Amino acid sequence: MTGRLQFNLATMLTFGAFSALVLNAMFGPRAALVFMACGALLIVSNMPQSIDSVKRWWPILLLPAWCLLTALWSLYPSNSIRYSIQLGFTVVVAMVMTGRVSTTTLMRLMFVVYGIGVVASIAFGRTGSFGAWLGVFGSKNAFAAHIAVFMLIAMAITADRHSHLLVRLCGVIGFGVSVPMLILAQSAGAIMMVAPCVGIIVLTILIVRLTGPQKLFLFALLGLGLAALALLFATMGNVLLADILEGSGKDATLTGRTDLWTIGLNYIAERPLQGLGYRSFWVVGFAPAEELWAMFLVPSGAGFNFHNTYISNAVEIGMIGLGLQVIIIYGGALTMAAYTIARPNAPNALLLSLQVLMILRSFIEVEVFFEFSIRSIMGVATLIYGAQGLLALRRNAPRPARPRPRGLLSHVRVPVRPRSHTHAHLQAP
Template structure:
């Protein structure tokens, strides 16, 4: 009697999450209905199991401090109605992200995302179009949006193809998707997306390789990767600008990233004026605000077209200051660190994918703005990755603690069976 409702609830959660993700990922196809579809599916997901929803929100309430702070900026924002309205929408998006982590396992989420992103790829192949510069746009509004979609899809496809627990049909589809992604990335003419996806693919492949290694060899691989990562960070700090300019020139791109360096300089000047609290959430790129109008005119962009500073840290610090930016950094980099630790302890395709996607977010954060704002799939995944990793590590810690407390009392005694840790979908992977 108790198993059937649970199974029905789990399936319902998967269907509703699929609808919510499809609306956001394929927003170019949904059009104005994308936000409405997401809100309806998200609301139904919350109320379909109120007890589980409240439990998830109670456990992970602190991730909601970021949207709460964004709402708070309405007190000093130059456009308070904007800050409050978009802050409320970001809060709803974050709540949905928290609820998803309590209802779906990471494996289910991975397979569902493969289908959602695969629909976008198939539609782009069948009815896609080419932009003015010859770059393939697919069914998306720009080549950057199409390239970002393909970059995420290739990571999901490789993870699904390598997942031993997935059905063989799904794994074959993953192989086909991974093979098709290469030519599509070339058609998108995005050197940045191509360069960034390579190390993320390496993370997935190395993670799956470590499943065949004993503990000492896994630790050795981890140490070597840490050394390589530290060397790359040092190289970027010392000669990053020179290397980036050479790569861009070699690929025929503008070394100034199509004027983004000028944008960054402008953004830094506004951060210097109000470093801690910022101008207010979503209160810079507003029609009628003179500095925004000047930048729109300078870059020949229609007013109100959703322009940004093309750097997550600069763009968000302008609006929510260093206080809000610090909260975002905790979620972004904390999620990557926690997921790296959890993936090392429990290496599997789903965990490797979440880690790779988080690293991709970090790499793109220096030239794009993907988080944190309302109705954003990347914002949802950033929050979800942090929670999945933290919950997984807590579950492992409880298991170790129970094991250590087992003390046999003699040959005829029975070892005490450890209590089953609190059930969390992904902890069973």
């Protein structure tokens, strides 16, 4: 009974924390407070298990620890210290959550949380200056990102064989609603990026009935296809991207992103290993940041970035910190991919598709790693869920029987002498 109450409490606290982060446009300034309150209660509600989760996955804390260390050379050390501590708290919440909430429960509560945002956008949404639908969010990009994630969640709910028929029907409705809403957001990038993620969920559904050799053959073909695609983009990526953008009516420079990338690379070259300090570039009063805000007609302090995860984060925490982030991002994708192949189900497919979506968006947006960030939490959680699953499979795998050790004389037969009839006669009474 106690375990059941703790499970329900953990689910409710996770729901509250996720609601604050996903629906921050509706919560406003109280979003961070609600998240911290729910996260702290989640940690202290079962301290032994929380401590065990942190001890088990402590290497992930090297990232916030490095961010905190950058305060030693940061341009704004107080910013680096404060935001590093908040990032550390966010990571700990993600670590504790993975030990208290199952992937199936997480998928269902995310469907409810993101569904609230979708319903609110339909009921109270508005249109932006260029005709794009903004919903209840501040920009079309934020709205498109929310709808893209909800589309994947709804599809996973629909494909989940263990969910109630009514829940799966809600998933069908949610997926059907998300398609036109994504079109209304007028985000060609979101549409192109969500397509392969939908393919991951479809592929997971199909491989459920395949045998081991058939799975291996299928994924070998996919690996060859991805390698060929990567080679194509490496050699003709710029030309293809320009053609795609021109065909969709978008700016070939990605609305000035390429100019930002050049500027960011110049700052990385100045301090390639250690960076300028965590959260120490986009600061009001810092001349280079003020210049970029003015150049792109953005109000000072509006939360601008270099629109590339690797460039933006390397500017502040250097290649060392970026390397730790890459391990979490791509390590999470690889471990969850391996676990999904071994145990193909809807929750695993969802986590893998969301991680792939984050990777695709990382080249034009900056979503990780920040304090009070739902994407940062999911990035860490995916790595842990995947690793936990693989470790469980390894523990439960049947071990082959050990052959009994044989000595040098194991094949030597000792002859048994038959009793002599004479001897037996002499001993007889």
